Amino acid sequence: MNGLYLEDFFVGQRFSxxxxxxxxxxxxxxxxEFDPQPFHLDEKAAxxxxxxxxxxxxxxxxxxxxxxxVEGALPIAGGIIGAGGEELRWLRPxxxxxxxxxxxxxxxxxxxPPGKRFGRLxxxxxxLNQKNEAVQVSVGHILxxxxxxxxPPDRGDLSDERSMxxxx
Amino acid sequence: MNGLYLEDFFVGQRFSxxxxxxxxxxxxxxxxEFDPQPFHLDEKAAxxxxxxxxxxxxxxxxxxxxxxxVEGALPIAGGIIGAGGEELRWLRPxxxxxxxxxxxxxxxxxxxPPGKRFGRLxxxxxxLNQKNEAVQVSVGHILxxxxxxxxPPDRGDLSDERSMxxxx
Numbered sequence: 001m002n003g004l005y006l007e008d009f010f011v012g013q014r015f016s017x018x019x020x021x022x023x024x025x026x027x028x029x030x031x032x033e034f035d036p037q038p039f040h041l042d043e044k045a046a047x048x049x050x051x052x053x054x055x056x057x058x059x060x061x062x063x064x065x066x067x068x069x070v071e072g073a074l075p076i077a078g079g080i081i082g083a084g085g086e087e088l089r090w091l092r093p094x095x096x097x098x099x100x101x102x103x104x105x106x107x108x109x110x111x112x113p114p115g116k117r118f119g120r121l122x123x124x125x126x127x128l129n130q131k132n133e134a135v136q137v138s139v140g141h142i143l144x145x146x147x148x149x150x151x152p153p154d155r156g157d158l159s160d161e162r163s164m165x166x167x168x
Numbered sequence: 169m170n171g172l173y174l175e176d177f178f179v180g181q182r183f184s185x186x187x188x189x190x191x192x193x194x195x196x197x198x199x200x201e202f203d204p205q206p207f208h209l210d211e212k213a214a215x216x217x218x219x220x221x222x223x224x225x226x227x228x229x230x231x232x233x234x235x236x237x238v239e240g241a242l243p244i245a246g247g248i249i250g251a252g253g254e255e256l257r258w259l260r261p262x263x264x265x266x267x268x269x270x271x272x273x274x275x276x277x278x279x280x281p282p283g284k285r286f287g288r289l290x291x292x293x294x295x296l297n298q299k300n301e302a303v304q305v306s307v308g309h310i311l312x313x314x315x316x317x318x319x320p321p322d323r324g325d326l327s328d329e330r331s332m333x334x335x336x
């Protein structure tokens with residue numbers, strides 16, 4: 001799908017991407033670098049913890065969610081540039097072997113201020129496991145360029161042949 | 169510092185941890201796995217992008233923030249278990265060579281419901297670069313056990329000799 005400009009988005013519009021599996025080794029590797037707590041690192045310690053078994057760091061789930069957005073769950077021209085979010089909740093643990101998908105829904109489209117190129121989208125982002133249970137919900141504020149203020153091709157946007165992995 | 173229980177926290181209480189340096193290779197490695205967009209992967213593409221140079225994924229900054237919280241910026245008994253947050257904003261790019269620190273401030277202490285062990289803290293979390301500029305701000309909702317409802321040692325909490333990397 002080609003990348004979309006702000007003018008292409010509307011409230012209620014939905015996108016999705018999925019099929020990313022997370023295994024125990026992924027959980028432990030992420031945790032060792034960013035969230036080194038026993039319930040993310042060691043099955044036995046995790047079994048005795050609040051989580052009752054090995055669980056991914058919430059920030060790992062958030063990072064995988066971003067990956068799936070780049071893979072198609074939010075196809076913005078020039079890529080996905082987040083300004084932040086107003087909500088982020090982890091609803092249930094992500095376990096080894098879970099296969100995650102992401103569904104997005106546009107909930108607000110905010111044009112760029114006068115003279116600026118980037119407006120904003122508010123997007124509800126739901127991360128689901130293979131049982132279709134929500135594991136994370138968030139509302140993201142994402143920049144989106146206005147087509148009407150984007151210079152003609154070959155300058156000013158990010159598209160070029162190095163765009164592997166981009167959404168557009 | 170030993171881990172603190174809900175009863176030990178008060179509004180206005182502050183903690184900090186710091187000294188985590190992020191280099192271009194770290195930025196690219198995280199991005200390749202979780203946020204594969206040109207402005208996080210390639211200096212030349214980044215120079216031509218919105219960011220004007222290589223910048224870390226916001227989710228990388230968030231993950232490093234968690235690491236620093238585990239290293240001391242929020243010393244909760246049994247570890248840091250986040251339920252989510254109500255705000256997350258990236259204020260400026262994180263660049264290669266930046267050295268990040270985290271400051272936290274308790275803004276609300278919510279006792280556990282009757283019969284439950286875990287209450288909640290609301291914590292303002294600010295991630296700073298080496299120029300003391302805020303790069304990320306968030307408000308996290310973090311579980312904290314009540315001492316008065318915690319079973320005696322040797323059962324029910326997470327502490328044991330595998331606790332390397334924990335905050336308590």
